[in-house]
Amino acid sequence: MAEFSIDRFVDRYAERTSGMSASEVRALFAVASRPEVVSLAGGMPYVEALPAQDVLEVATEVVRDLGPTALQYGGGQGQLALRERAAMLMAEEGVDADPDDVVITTGAQQALDLLGKIFIDPGDTIAVEAPAYVGALTAFAAYQPRFLTIELDDEGMIVEQLERAIVRGERPTFVYTVPNFGNPAGVTMSGRRREQLVALCRETGIPIIEDNPYGLLRFDGEPLPCLRSLDPRNVIYLGTVSKTFSPGVRVGWALADPSVIQRLVLAKEAADLCGSNFTMLITERWFSDDSRWRTALTGLVDTYRARRGAMLDALEEHFPGTATWTRPSGGFYVWVTLPEWSDTTAMLAAAVERRVAYVPGTAFYPDARGADRMRLAYCYPTEDRIRDGVARLATLLEDDARLYRSLHGS
Amino acid sequence: MRIAIVAGGRTPERDVSLRSGRRMTVSLEDLGHEGWLLDPAEVPLVEALAERRPDLCWLALHGKEGEDGTVQRLLDLLEIPYTGTAAFDCEVAFDKVLAKDALRRAGVPTPPWVVIEGWALRDLGGGAALGKAVERIGLPCVVKPSRSGSALGMSFVEREADLPQAVMAALSFSGAALVEAKVEGREVAAALVGADLEPLPLVEIVPKEGIYDYAARYTAGATEYFCPARTSQGASAAVVEAASTAASALRLRDLTRVDLIVDPSEQPWVLEVNVSPGMTETSLVPMAAQASGLTLSDLCDIVVRSVLGRT
Numbered sequence: 273m274a275e276f277s278i279d280r281f282v283d284r285y286a287e288r289t290s291g292m293s294a295s296e297v298r299a300l301f302a303v304a305s306r307p308e309v310v311s312l313a314g315g316m317p318y319v320e321a322l323p324a325q326d327v328l329e330v331a332t333e334v335v336r337d338l339g340p341t342a343l344q345y346g347g348g349q350g351q352l353a354l355r356e357r358a359a360m361l362m363a364e365e366g367v368d369a370d371p372d373d374v375v376i377t378t379g380a381q382q383a384l385d386l387l388g389k390i391f392i393d394p395g396d397t398i399a400v401e402a403p404a405y406v407g408a409l410t411a412f413a414a415y416q417p418r419f420l421t422i423e424l425d426d427e428g429m430i431v432e433q434l435e436r437a438i439v440r441g442e443r444p445t446f447v448y449t450v451p452n453f454g455n456p457a458g459v460t461m462s463g464r465r466r467e468q469l470v471a472l473c474r475e476t477g478i479p480i481i482e483d484n485p486y487g488l489l490r491f492d493g494e495p496l497p498c499l500r501s502l503d504p505r506n507v508i509y510l511g512t513v514s515k516t517f518s519p520g521v522r523v524g525w526a527l528a529d530p531s532v533i534q535r536l537v538l539a540k541e542a543a544d545l546c547g548s549n550f551t552m553l554i555t556e557r558w559f560s561d562d563s564r565w566r567t568a569l570t571g572l573v574d575t576y577r578a579r580r581g582a583m584l585d586a587l588e589e590h591f592p593g594t595a596t597w598t599r600p601s602g603g604f605y606v607w608v609t610l611p612e613w614s615d616t617t618a619m620l621a622a623a624v625e626r627r628v629a630y631v632p633g634t635a636f637y638p639d640a641r642g643a644d645r646m647r648l649a650y651c652y653p654t655e656d657r658i659r660d661g662v663a664r665l666a667t668l669l670e671d672d673a674r675l676y677r678s679l680h681g682s
Numbered sequence: 683m684r685i686a687i688v689a690g691g692r693t694p695e696r697d698v699s700l701r702s703g704r705r706m707t708v709s710l711e712d713l714g715h716e717g718w719l720l721d722p723a724e725v726p727l728v729e730a731l732a733e734r735r736p737d738l739c740w741l742a743l744h745g746k747e748g749e750d751g752t753v754q755r756l757l758d759l760l761e762i763p764y765t766g767t768a769a770f771d772c773e774v775a776f777d778k779v780l781a782k783d784a785l786r787r788a789g790v791p792t793p794p795w796v797v798i799e800g801w802a803l804r805d806l807g808g809g810a811a812l813g814k815a816v817e818r819i820g821l822p823c824v825v826k827p828s829r830s831g832s833a834l835g836m837s838f839v840e841r842e843a844d845l846p847q848a849v850m851a852a853l854s855f856s857g858a859a860l861v862e863a864k865v866e867g868r869e870v871a872a873a874l875v876g877a878d879l880e881p882l883p884l885v886e887i888v889p890k891e892g893i894y895d896y897a898a899r900y901t902a903g904a905t906e907y908f909c910p911a912r913t914s915q916g917a918s919a920a921v922v923e924a925a926s927t928a929a930s931a932l933r934l935r936d937l938t939r940v941d942l943i944v945d946p947s948e949q950p951w952v953l954e955v956n957v958s959p960g961m962t963e964t965s966l967v968p969m970a971a972q973a974s975g976l977t978l979s980d981l982c983d984i985v986v987r988s989v990l991g992r993t
Contacts, residue, residue, distance in 0.1 A: 279902035295897055299696075299896065303693065306723060615850065618847070618850060619850075619854050621835060622853075676846075677809075678807055678808060678809030678810075679809035679849060
């Protein structure tokens with residue numbers, strides 16, 4: 273008799289990998305990415321809107337003029353010229369930054385991982401919004417923290433809840449938030465809450481990680497001050513060009529105190545030595561021409577604004593009265609709340625069968641909540657496809673409601 | 683021979699199918715055949731087949747359209763021989779409602795079940811009859827979609843209150859759901875290959891979390907396998923007998939896998955049959971082949987000969 277072990281290292285993996293497993297939802301997403309499916313699932317920027325000729329020119333310039341540098345290793349902190357561009361982009365949102373206090377990372381996603389690495393010991397408590405960006409939850413989860421979830425409302429994180437938790441004796445290692453057009457809820461933290469959060473964290477000595485990928489994608493209303501600009505000493509700020517230029521270049525950054533940056537740079541060097549000089553140079557060149565990047569960004573914002581409109585109109589027209597949703601004034605996402613009995617994870621297969629996909633709400637909670645929620649992204653599909661997708665989802669919700677009524681005799 | 687390996691498709695098992703398909707392509711090429719992968723989600727199948735006219739199609743599609751007779755009917759029309767079960771028999775075998783009925787008629791032991799149609803629930807007020815299902819089947823029970831693979835949409839129900847949600851989840855995958863009695867015991871798979879559907883050594887499945895669901899099937903290391911199974915000689919013989927009877931009742935061909943549970947009294951119960959069993963690195967049939975000293979190429983050769991034997 274032979275015992276077949278599919279994975280001969282199975283008893284040797286670290287405990288932190290225990291949550292890393294195959295799942296039905298992942299299997300369904302393999303189908304959802306097919307072109308015939310209207311995907312309201314992925315948050316893919318609409319890079320097709322970028323002027324291809326301009327991108328080609330920049331890439332050519334890099335290869336022609338800076339080839340040997342582009343193809344070489346670089347420093348762990350990232351090129352100074354690019355850090356200056358990052359500082360320039362942050363200034364657009366009122367954040368004052370010294371390029372020396374910036375580390376370039378492989379997307380802001382790597383910064384999340386590195387922050388987890390330098391701050392979280394197994395069992396530490398960290399405070400996150402509920403719902404929170406799934407990529408942050410998975411990045412932090414690898415360091416085995418305990419998640420303290422703070423609910424969101426229309427004004428963003430309910431800071432009073434965090435305060436009550438602190439009074440109860442909770443001392444989170446840090447608070448993580450996406451204050452502008454958050455992922456997945458599309459909610460923006462109000463000015464009042466920003467002041468409250470910054471004051472509370474300053475008093476209690478809890479650092480804030482402010483993740484701001486969508487800040488420059490505002491459709492309407494006035495920008496609110498970044499947390500970092502309210503308290504530069506206590507806020508670690510994360511930025512990225514994934515939404516303002518391209519996620520393919522994998523350029524993001526962290527802005528923090530020199531002591532934090534020093535650790536982040538060492539952690540980054542341990543992880544990957546350095547970022548890609550090639551794509552860093554392309555990014556630096558792209559943002560060197562003020563009119564070029566601003567024109568491209570305006571084009572993107574106009575596209576996303578129209579798509580948000582298409583989605584909100586379609587939701588209004590097709591979705592049942594029992595559903596509610598957020599109305600984002602920027603970013604990529606609408607967050608839908610369905611009747612309490614709904615199970616959006618179970619429903620996904622039927623949705624994909626009808627050629628439409630979304631992300632089930634449970635992905636965005638560390639504690640298995642959110643079955644009655646779904647995230648709809650309007651960033652990538654065209655307006656027609658968005659309307660189509662929402663209408664298909666609505667018929668599914670209707671069928672599901674009839675099933676539910678039959679099964680529960682009401 | 684020129685063999686098109688048809689894999690991929692548009693079902694949730696797409697990735698699994700592509701992994702199976704790529705392995706089959708390599709194994710068939712090792713036998714000296716000219717093999718190429720054809721993904722009907724990427725290219726129009728009929729045109730692609732007309733263009734490169736294969737002698738044979740190896741069907742590695744999983745799930746609807748691949749296992750329910752759809753692609754088989756198309757190949758019948760195009761007069762291209764294919765591996766596996768014939769179109770109509772696929773339709774029956776893939777639909778657990780039809781298959782379990784056929785098994786019962788043939789005297790194959792299969793756990794008691796009732797069927798709940800989505801349509802009956804939505805339009806005929808069938809929900810009121812759900813209590814009846816629990817009365818008939820008892821708890822704990824298993825709820826599964828009638829037409830789906832890889833345990834997608836399946837759930838185990840301990841409490842009656844959880845049944846409606848499990849039914850809704852199963853109906854997300856298929857028009858009908860089965861509520862089936864949960865039989866406790868050893869989970870075993872019987873692979874049958876060739877023109878005479880010879881049994882390969884039985885594989886025993888021991889999921890670490892106790893449930894052989896999608897994650898347990900496709901996360902390397904989440905399940906332990908023993909081959910041959912640790913069942914007694916008598917029980918093993920009874921399993922092979924039940925699997926063979928099931929296969930012949932459902933007129934399965936070439937390569938198939940029958941999933942069973944052996945209860946503490948050593949009685950085997952057939953849970954389901956697979957007309958296109960997974961052939962990935964974590965799949966059961968390749969494991970059974972290996973235990974019997976066959977390489978994947980040997981296995982492919984047996985299957986190809988079986989197809990040629992009837993054409």
